[in-house]
Amino acid sequence: xxxxxxxxxxxxxMDYGTAIQQVLASSxxxxxKTRGKAISHxxxxxxxxxxxxxxDLKGKSINIGTEExxxxxxxxRNVSSITIRLKKxxx
Amino acid sequence: xxxxxxxxxxxxxMDYGTAIQQVLASSxxxxxKTRGKAISHxxxxxxxxxxxxxxDLKGKSINIGTEExxxxxxxxRNVSSITIRLKKxxx
Numbered sequence: 001x002x003x004x005x006x007x008x009x010x011x012x013x014m015d016y017g018t019a020i021q022q023v024l025a026s027s028x029x030x031x032x033k034t035r036g037k038a039i040s041h042x043x044x045x046x047x048x049x050x051x052x053x054x055x056d057l058k059g060k061s062i063n064i065g066t067e068e069x070x071x072x073x074x075x076x077r078n079v080s081s082i083t084i085r086l087k088k089x090x091x
Numbered sequence: 092x093x094x095x096x097x098x099x100x101x102x103x104x105m106d107y108g109t110a111i112q113q114v115l116a117s118s119x120x121x122x123x124k125t126r127g128k129a130i131s132h133x134x135x136x137x138x139x140x141x142x143x144x145x146x147d148l149k150g151k152s153i154n155i156g157t158e159e160x161x162x163x164x165x166x167x168r169n170v171s172s173i174t175i176r177l178k179k180x181x182x
Contacts (some may be wrong), residue, residue: 040130044171047157051169062153064175066138078142080135084155 008034008042016045020086021053028088029059035067035081046084059087099125099133107136111177112144119179120150126158126172137175150178 004023008016016032023030034042050057063083070076095114099107107123114121125133141148154174161167 037128037131039134040128040171043130043155043173046155047169047171051157060155062155064134064137064151064153066142078138080131080138082134 004029005031005033006045008032008038008045010038010041013041013044013048016041017048017053020045020049024049024054024086024088030086032084032086033081036079039080039082042082042084046086049086057086057088058090059085061085061087095120096122096124097136099123099129099136101129101132104132104135104139107132108139108144111136111140115145115177115179121177123175123177124172127170130171130173133173133175137177140177148177148179149181150176152176152178 004027006016006019006023020030020032032042032046046060050060062085065081065083066078067081068076069079095118097107097110097114111121111123123133123137137151141151153176156172156174157169158172159167160170
């Protein structure tokens with residue numbers, strides 16, 4: 001497991017496409033992580049990478065989950081999260 | 092393949108939780124489909140179902156893709172899509 005992580009936020013999707021490309025230039029795989037509303041951005045970033053930037057990616061795995069956000073004041077709330085792993089090889 | 096589909100939009104996530112429950116009352120699996128910004132809603136609906144409504148779900152598979160939207164006027168654009176399948180059994 002020698003994974004590099006790109007955290008996805010609310011920047012333009014193309015910015016993350018470039019970041020993912022840079023990681024994959026020196027690594028076999030990359031993990032896109034985010035939570036909440038930015039989940040759709042993570043999916044778009046993965047799709048842009050696969051369809052435009054690096055079209056010979058062989059592997060992909062997707063995981064979803066729930067994280068608990070605990071603010072300093074007020075009650076905690078749950079937020080959904082996603083991790084998309086893109087790999088150069090199937091294994 | 093005897094799958095029932097719930098299309099996820101911008102309604103409150105709990106509404107979809109109820110719809111998913113109803114489908115799973117009479118079927119072994121359900122597919123949540125959506126595209127664009129509602130992708131994060133689909134992930135939340137799946138997580139709410141798994142964590143609160145039907146906690147003994149055994150299987151889950153997630154697929155992402157790109158769809159081309161062709162408006163009647165103007166140029167077409169690509170939008171990301173997601174399909175989350177929840178299953179009562181592993182297979």
